[in-house]
Amino acid sequence: xxxxxxxxxxxxxxxxxxxxxxxxxxxxxxxxxxxxxxxxxxxxxxxxxxxxxxxxxxxxxxxxxxxxxxxxxxxxxxxxxxxxxxxxxxxxxxxxxxxxxxxxxxxxxxxxxxxxxxxxxxxxxxxxxxxxxxxxxxxxxxxxxxxxxxxxxxxxxx
Amino acid sequence: xxxxxxxxxxxxxxxxxxxxxxxxxxxxxxxxxxxxxxxxxxxxxxxxxxxxxxxxxxxxxxxxxxxxxxxxxxxxxxxxxxxxxxxxxxxxxxxxxxxxxxxxxxxxxxxxxxxxxxxxxxxxxxxxxxxxxxxxxxxxxxxxxxxxxxxxxxxxxxxxxxxxxxxxxxxxxxxxxxxxxxxxxxxxxxxxxxxxxxxxxxxxxxxxxxxxxxxxxxxxxxxxxxxxxxxxxxxxxxxxxxxxxxxxxxxxxxxxxxxxxxxxxxxxxxxxxxxxxxxxxxxxxxxxxxxxxxxxxxxxxxxxxxxxxxxxxxxxxxxxxxxxxxxxxxxxxxxxxxxxxxxxxxxxxxxxxxxxxxxxxxxxxxxxxxxxxxxxxxxxxxxxxxxxxxxxxxxxxxxxxxxxxxxxxxxxxxxxxxxxxxxxxxxxxxxxxxxxxxxxxxxxxxxxxxxxxxxxxxxxxxxxxxxxxxxxxxxxxxxxxxxxxxxxxxxxxxxxxxxxxxxxxxxxxxxxxxxxxxxxxxxxxxxxxxxxxxxxxxxxxxxxxxxxxxxxxxxxxxxxxxxxxxxxxxxxxxxxxxxxxxxxxxxxxxxxxxxxxxxxxxxxxxxxxxxxxxxxxxxxxxxxxxxxxxxxxxxxxxxxxxxxxxxxxxxxxxxxxxxxxxxxxxxxxxxxxxxxxxxxxxxxxxxxxxxxxxxxxxxxxxxxxxxxxxxxxxxxxxxxxxxxxxxxxxxxxxxxxxxxxxxxxxxxxxxxxxxxxxxx
Numbered sequence: 001x002x003x004x005x006x007x008x009x010x011x012x013x014x015x016x017x018x019x020x021x022x023x024x025x026x027x028x029x030x031x032x033x034x035x036x037x038x039x040x041x042x043x044x045x046x047x048x049x050x051x052x053x054x055x056x057x058x059x060x061x062x063x064x065x066x067x068x069x070x071x072x073x074x075x076x077x078x079x080x081x082x083x084x085x086x087x088x089x090x091x092x093x094x095x096x097x098x099x100x101x102x103x104x105x106x107x108x109x110x111x112x113x114x115x116x117x118x119x120x121x122x123x124x125x126x127x128x129x130x131x132x133x134x135x136x137x138x139x140x141x142x143x144x145x146x147x148x149x150x151x152x153x154x155x156x157x158x
Numbered sequence: 159x160x161x162x163x164x165x166x167x168x169x170x171x172x173x174x175x176x177x178x179x180x181x182x183x184x185x186x187x188x189x190x191x192x193x194x195x196x197x198x199x200x201x202x203x204x205x206x207x208x209x210x211x212x213x214x215x216x217x218x219x220x221x222x223x224x225x226x227x228x229x230x231x232x233x234x235x236x237x238x239x240x241x242x243x244x245x246x247x248x249x250x251x252x253x254x255x256x257x258x259x260x261x262x263x264x265x266x267x268x269x270x271x272x273x274x275x276x277x278x279x280x281x282x283x284x285x286x287x288x289x290x291x292x293x294x295x296x297x298x299x300x301x302x303x304x305x306x307x308x309x310x311x312x313x314x315x316x317x318x319x320x321x322x323x324x325x326x327x328x329x330x331x332x333x334x335x336x337x338x339x340x341x342x343x344x345x346x347x348x349x350x351x352x353x354x355x356x357x358x359x360x361x362x363x364x365x366x367x368x369x370x371x372x373x374x375x376x377x378x379x380x381x382x383x384x385x386x387x388x389x390x391x392x393x394x395x396x397x398x399x400x401x402x403x404x405x406x407x408x409x410x411x412x413x414x415x416x417x418x419x420x421x422x423x424x425x426x427x428x429x430x431x432x433x434x435x436x437x438x439x440x441x442x443x444x445x446x447x448x449x450x451x452x453x454x455x456x457x458x459x460x461x462x463x464x465x466x467x468x469x470x471x472x473x474x475x476x477x478x479x480x481x482x483x484x485x486x487x488x489x490x491x492x493x494x495x496x497x498x499x500x501x502x503x504x505x506x507x508x509x510x511x512x513x514x515x516x517x518x519x520x521x522x523x524x525x526x527x528x529x530x531x532x533x534x535x536x537x538x539x540x541x542x543x544x545x546x547x548x549x550x551x552x553x554x555x556x557x558x559x560x561x562x563x564x565x566x567x568x569x570x571x572x573x574x575x576x577x578x579x580x581x582x583x584x585x586x587x588x589x590x591x592x593x594x595x596x597x598x599x600x601x602x603x604x605x606x607x608x609x610x611x612x613x614x615x616x617x618x619x620x621x622x623x624x625x626x627x628x629x630x631x632x633x634x635x636x637x638x639x640x641x642x643x644x645x646x647x648x649x650x651x652x653x654x655x656x657x658x659x660x661x662x663x664x665x666x667x668x669x670x671x672x673x674x675x676x677x678x679x680x681x682x683x684x685x686x687x688x689x690x691x692x693x694x695x696x697x698x699x700x701x702x703x704x705x706x707x708x709x710x711x712x713x714x715x716x717x718x719x720x721x722x723x724x725x726x727x728x729x730x731x732x733x734x735x736x737x738x739x740x741x742x743x744x745x746x747x748x749x750x751x752x753x754x755x756x757x758x759x760x761x762x763x764x765x766x767x768x769x770x771x772x773x774x775x776x777x778x779x780x781x782x783x784x785x786x787x788x789x790x791x792x793x794x795x796x797x798x799x800x801x802x803x804x805x806x807x808x809x810x811x812x813x814x815x816x817x818x819x820x821x822x823x824x825x826x827x828x829x830x831x832x833x834x835x836x837x838x839x840x841x842x843x844x845x846x847x848x849x850x851x852x853x854x855x856x857x858x859x860x861x862x863x864x865x866x867x868x869x870x871x872x873x874x875x876x877x878x879x880x881x882x883x884x885x886x887x888x889x890x891x892x893x894x895x896x897x898x899x900x901x902x903x904x905x906x907x908x909x910x911x912x913x914x915x916x917x918x
Contacts, residue, residue: 023283032282037197038190040398042349043431047849050349078190092188096180099817102628104187105350105398111188126862134856137849139349139399140628141824142817143860 007071011036012080020067026060027051029067030077038078038108042137049136052109053077059116059135078108081115090156091115094149102140110136114150123154173647175637175675175878178813182652183396183632192396195366196353196428203355204233206417206427207285208410209275209292210436211267214301214502214842215471218265218274222293226277231284233421235292236276238265242416247381250374250406252762260382262412267296268472269502270303270842271436273409278417278425301502303842305443305468311497314476319484319550322491327460331451335527338447339520340909341892343468343835343844345440346509347854350398351431352408352438356415357424362389363415369394370405371664372623372657377761378407379415387757394655397627401825402508404627405666408438435847439475440835442467442506444516446479448524451491456532458489458543465520466497470505474498477506481513482598482889483521484550485777487543492550502842508666510825511885514599515892519910522595522893527906535578536594536897537568548775556774556874557881559805560596563781563868567594567803570866571783580904589788590798591902594781595894599886600769601776601875602669605759606677607660607745610639610685614738616714616729618643618650620682623760624662624674625655628821629884630814631665631674637811638675638878642682643689644711645728660743661760668778668882669766673746675810676877681744686711688742693731700724746877776875778886779805782823782894788902793917795899797827797859802891803866807881815883816865822887823863828855829888830895831911 004019011034018033027044030036030053039062042050046064053062054076081089088096091114101107113136117123122132129150130143138146173179186192211218223235238261248254263273275292279285302308328334354367363383369375372392379390397404414427429437446465452458465479480494509515529539544561547554568574576592577583583590611619620639626632632652640647653659663673690709693716694701701709706718717725732740747756759765769776785799802823809815832853836846846852871879892910899917900906907916 021281021283023287028282031197035199036190037193040194040350041196041428042351043849045431045848045850047431048349078188082189088185088188095188096184099181099184099813101181101184101187102630102817102821103348103350103397103399104183104192104628105194105348107187108190130858130860134858137349137854137856139347139401139825139854140817141821141855141860143824143855143857144820144863145817146857 005068007068009070009075010073011075012077022066022068024067025063026065026067026070027062030062036077036079040105040108042106049113050106050109052112052136054112054116057119059113078111091153094153098145098149100145100149101142106136106138110138110146114153117150118154118157123150126151173637173640175641175810176808177811179633179637179647179811181630181633181814182636183626194350194396194398195368195394196355196426198355198366200355200357200424203424203426204278204280204421205282205285206276206278206414206425207289208273208429208433209277209289209294210433211270211272211274211294213267213296213298214270214303216267216296216298218267219295219297221275225291226288229284229288231280232277232288233280234278234417236263236413236417238263238274244382244412245384247378250763252758252764260412262409268470269436269504271504271844276413276417278421301842302500303502303839304837305445305499305501308468308499308501311466311499313495313497317476317478317480317496319480319492319494324460324462324491324493327491328449328451328462331459332454333531334449334451335524335531336447336449337524337527337908338445339523340445341443341516341519342910343440343443344509344829344833345435345835345852346401346403347849347852348399348401348403351429351434353428354411354414355424355426356418358419361385364391364393365411366393367411368397368400368404369655370397370400370625370627370666372625372655373661373760374405374664375407376657379411382412383415390657392657394625397625400627401510402512402666403438405508405664410437431849432847435844436504439504439507441509442469442475442477444477444479446520448520450524450528452528452532456534456539456542458487460491461489463494466499468501468503468506469498470503471500473505475506477516478513479516479520482517485545485548485598486521486596487525488545488549510822511599511889514889518595518597518889519892522890523896523908526897537564537573540564540594540596548770551770551775553770553773553775556776557805557807557870557872558779559868560779560781563779563803563805566866566868567781567783567801570864571801573783580901587790589790589902591786591788591898591900593784593894593898593901595890595897597780597782597886597889599668599778599882599889601778601881602667603767603876604663604669604673604765605745605747606662606673607743608674608677608681609660609741609743610681612685612689612728612732612740614729614732616649616727616732618645619653620650620678621653621659622662622674623657623659624670625665627665629665629671629818630811631670633814634671634675634810635678638678639682642679643686645714649714663760668885671810671883672876672880676746677744679877680746681742684744685740685742688740689716689728689731692735696734698734700726772874774874776872778881780886780890782890784894784898786895786898786902788899788917793914795831795912797895798861800861800863801866802863803868804886805869806867806883806886807869807875808871808879809867810878810880812867818883819865819887820863823891824855824860826888826891827859827895829910830892834911
């Protein structure tokens with residue numbers, strides 16, 4: 001169990017080389033080894049959505065994904081969605097404008113989930129947004145403004 | 159108290175206090191660059207994982223740690239038989255039992271899920287897997303695992319409230335109701351789990367830990383390790399939600415700090431999600447009986463309240479079910495008692511609106527029951543019994559816009575269209591119900607200290623040990639400083655959450671915003687006066703020939719009040735003076751406060767002033783109007799519409815205050831319909847100790863929530879006129895939903911949460 005495996009992960013468009021034990025989750029590899037701490041650990045058992053990242057464009061719970069499973073995939077984390085010039089992604093900008101968060105801890109997961117939700121075509125109505133954003137818990141209770149932010153970003157993307 | 163009228167009003171987003179400025183720490187949170195405690199990059203870090211007990215009562219006889227220690231990377235296994243030189247710290251109010259050793263991993267087991275060992279290893283995975291191999295042997299003793307096994311409890315005499323002759327008035331009342339209301343254990347479950355990184359350098363201890371109260375927690379660590387307060391530094395710039403659970407240092411902090419000292423390496427200890435259900439206390443389960451007596455036209459004659467909550471076998475925690483009861487309505491005969499029932503549980507703690515929350519659930523359901531017994535509208539009965547002053551203290555309210563909240567909420571909700579009879583509103587197979595619940599939270603006040611630093615480029619830094627866990631402290635502090643100094647808010651940088659900074663009280667009891675803005679306002683005004691004095695008196699001052707004896711600062715420029723005045727920026731003044739920085743520190747403690755008393759004010763609760771400490775009774779108020787839709791066949795309840803009106807005094811930033819109020823309301827939806835710690839009565843285990851089984855509201859559970867503010871500045875409550883926002887939002891939500899469910903279905907559910915099996 002303790003032997004490490006060399007690995008190259010494609011994260012936010014850049015290759016990252018690391019060495020991990022097979023039991024290391026993608027979440028812990030990001031946070032503990034690569035210092036990509038924007039991805040959050042909320043429950044470590046796939047129930048809260050805080051660790052949501054995009055793997056090949058699909059939303060994935062990085063706490064239920066082993067790091068070794070992600071080799072060869074394109075991984076996108078919260079650190080990778082703003083423009084290179086620092087321009088916010090439309091979903092990020094909408095979250096700020098709508099005050100779609102308080103403590104900010106579930107926020108990276110919410111934003112990545114929202115990006116995918118819009119891309120999936122699941123942001124057609126408030127009811128649909130609420131349903132398809134329900135895998136991401138927010139204990140501060142920013143749900144109303146999350147819906148508003150996703151709606152605005154979805155409309156802007158059409 | 160000097161009162162300065164706010165420069166601007168309204169809901170513009172120009173940055174002034176009272177405007178809807180977006181969260182200043184927002185950009186860091188949406189880009190992933192806000193660094194929370196466990197994300198601090200620290201060299202040479204090792205990882206600790208806790209092992210929790212699997213019995214509710216007894217003692218650890220032995221711990222077999224050989225298998226764990228044999229795993230690669232394992233550095234240490236801490237067990238109860240290893241004694242460290244630590245001392246019990248003082249409680250929140252400053253009381254300390256001297257010279258009692260502190261045992262963070264005691265052999266005596268008082269509840270299922272109590273930590274009995276900890277494994278420290280080079281990596282998280284090594285520590286986690288080794289922790290599973292630790293075998294603990296116990297000697298088990300009988301336990302009381304749930305409140306109903308604990309008997310009638312012991313009445314806490316100081317919490318008894320009496321006036322008039324409640325029993326006599328109840329006995330002769332035209333109409334009476336009597337009912338018992340119950341709430342289960344509830345949990346904070348902030349999305350950021352608890353934990354910390356502890357690091358020693360000689361006798362200096364640095365702790366990165368999410369903290370609602372850096373000064374209070376630093377004091378605890380200092381007392382545990384018997385080192386000076388100044389030797390402990392708590393760093394907590396971002397907190398991933400607290401709701402009352404991150405206000406104190408817990409045993410696991412001691413474990414991490416101990417391990418770090420023993421190993422001479424920094425230790426990260428992450429409490430797992432499941433461990434969090436017993437690593438610190440949630441809200442105690444409660445039960446309360448209310449007897450209301452009224453005249454035939456619904457005027458209250460008597461309130462008799464008997465409540466109790468569970469506490470642990472080793473400490474008392476009061477969840478005051480009578481906390482709101484005495485101040486909600488006008489009544490001349492009142493009696494309330496609160497009891498404690500000892501159970502083998504972790505000691506319960508403060509969860510959003512402690513006391514007021516279950517208390518309002520009781521009285522606001524009871525008043526609704528009374529309205530049906532009398533045959534008048536639930537809105538009307540609240541107006542008919544409106545308290546024009548505080549009947550408990552006899553004092554006048556400072557401000558109480560609860561009537562305005564009720565009327566504005568009713569108007570906006572369309573309450574007058576309600577059909578009175580239960581089960582009389584429906585949409586096909588869906589029953590519709592409308593309910594009201596009122597809420598309150600007392601205005602607690604404490605002093606703060608604040609540092610204002612004017613830098614050479616004219617920009618401003620504000621420093622405080624106070625924290626922002628999402629309430630918006632960063633933003634309203636910047637707005638306060640900008641207003642008082644006369645600079646634009648984007649020139650202000652706020653640094654929070656570091657115990658070495660100027661002192662601040664706990665971010666709890668809704669007391670931080672009023673306290674911290676008062677000190678920042680005072681310091682910023684003093685800095686402004688100092689800048690003006692320097693500008694007038696500097697050699698080569700452009701104002702020396704103006705004849706002005708004072709100056710103004712507007713948008714960062716210093717000038718006289720005349721149209722044709724010369725002007726200079728603050729940065730130009732600093733350059734002219736050759737100053738790198740100008741520091742001004744001010745606190746709101748009484749004049750002549752000693753250094754020792756100052757320290758107490760920020761590290762203990764003993765200086766907190768309650769709502770009736772002065773000549774007024776000061777509280778925040780709210781009224782919730784809630785629609786539920788109940789599936790008649792399946793008993794499922796959906797909240798479909800909420801209008802809530804609040805009197806929280808002046809809102810420093812309505813955009814952020816509305817978010818906080820909505821957050822409280824949503825937690826109230828969870829409390830009403832979802833949240834319940836389920837305890838296995840055989841062994842005291844919390845069986846649903848995870849977010850898949852302990853249900854909190856998801857996005858799909860939450861309808862649009864409309865927030866109305868009917869408050870006006872209350873300068874008895876705080877320097878700048880605000881009352882508390884964070885706690886009051888949840889208070890009254892659960893009874894509003896319970897009352898709406900009764901209106902929809904005709905079934906009165908008196909034990910939360912209202913789940914479908916109770917309706918079919």
